Structure formats: C-alpha cells, structure tokens
Amino acid sequence: MGYSDPTFGFMDSFGTVFIAVVFVVIISVIIIGIGGSIKTWSKNNNSPQLNVPASVKTKRTETSGGSGESAANTWYYVTFEVQSGDRMELPVRGHEFGQLAEGDLGLLTFQGTRYINFERKIEPQV
Structure with missing residues (x-):
C-alpha cells in the first residue's frame, strides 16, 4: 500500500x-x-465650462516606466492661479506644456478637472 x-x-x-x-x-x-x-x-x-483670468505658477512632469525594454510614459501638469488666489493643477498635453511658461498671464478655459485651453495675454510693449 x-x-x-x-x-x-x-x-x-x-x-x-x-x-x-x-x-x-x-x-x-x-x-x-x-x-x-x-x-x-x-x-x-x-461641470460648467469656465473662462477665467489666470497665471501659470508652476509646471511639473511625472514619468514612469522606461527600464529595460519598456517605453517611458510622461504626464504633464500645470498649476494655474486665478484672481481669487486659488490654485489648481490640471493635466495638459505635452505640446501645451511646452508652450506655457511660468508667469504667463491669460485666460484659462477648463471644465471640472479637465484643461481645455489657455489663451496667453500679450502685454503691450511701451
């Protein structure tokens, strides 16, 4: 057995x-x-789509992957400050990220946490 x-x-x-x-x-x-x-x-x-005067305060990226055979992924974020002093960080596309600079002033268009557009205000040269 x-x-x-x-x-x-x-x-x-x-x-x-x-x-x-x-x-x-x-x-x-x-x-x-x-x-x-x-x-x-x-x-x-x-959420309503809002257009508010804002300035670009900071920009940051977040990257993951990229080791060995894997491709790296990068996410782009911009912090905007509105006239009330409130700040919001919104994810943006890479080409938008590259066109924005800290200190830019303009009109921010967003819907909830979704970035739509930032139209830079050009200050006249004196």
Whole structure:
C-alpha cells in the first residue's frame, strides 16, 4: 500500500484558494480604477465650462516606466492661479506644456478637472 501525505492535499487546496483570491483582488482593483475614471469623466462633463483670468505658477512632469525594454510614459501638469488666489493643477498635453511658461498671464478655459485651453495675454510693449 502507498503512503499518502496529508499535507500535500492541504497545500494543493491552499494553492487553488490563494490563486482565486489573487485573481479576485486583481479584478477588483481594475474595476475600481475604471469606476473612478468614469466618475471623474462624468463629473467633468456635468461641470460648467469656465473662462477665467489666470497665471501659470508652476509646471511639473511625472514619468514612469522606461527600464529595460519598456517605453517611458510622461504626464504633464500645470498649476494655474486665478484672481481669487486659488490654485489648481490640471493635466495638459505635452505640446501645451511646452508652450506655457511660468508667469504667463491669460485666460484659462477648463471644465471640472479637465484643461481645455489657455489663451496667453500679450502685454503691450511701451
């Protein structure tokens, strides 16, 4: 007669349960991420589009990836200050980021947390 190791059965069922739990956690994180994105998108769509005088205060980038064979991803952010003194950081596209300089004055157009445009005000030369 053969010898049956009782711990092997436990480890086999533990492994199955562990894999199932990890799968459920990963799927949950993905669903929560998608839900958050949809909530932000919907909130922005329901917000009024505003045009306000503002100045560019700071600019920053955030980069991830780029090690080994993977490509780097860069996100661009600009902090604007409106006349009331309130500041807001909005994500912008790379070409917009390159055209804005700290200290620029102009008219900011945004909707919720969505950057739409910044029309620079040119000061007349005296």
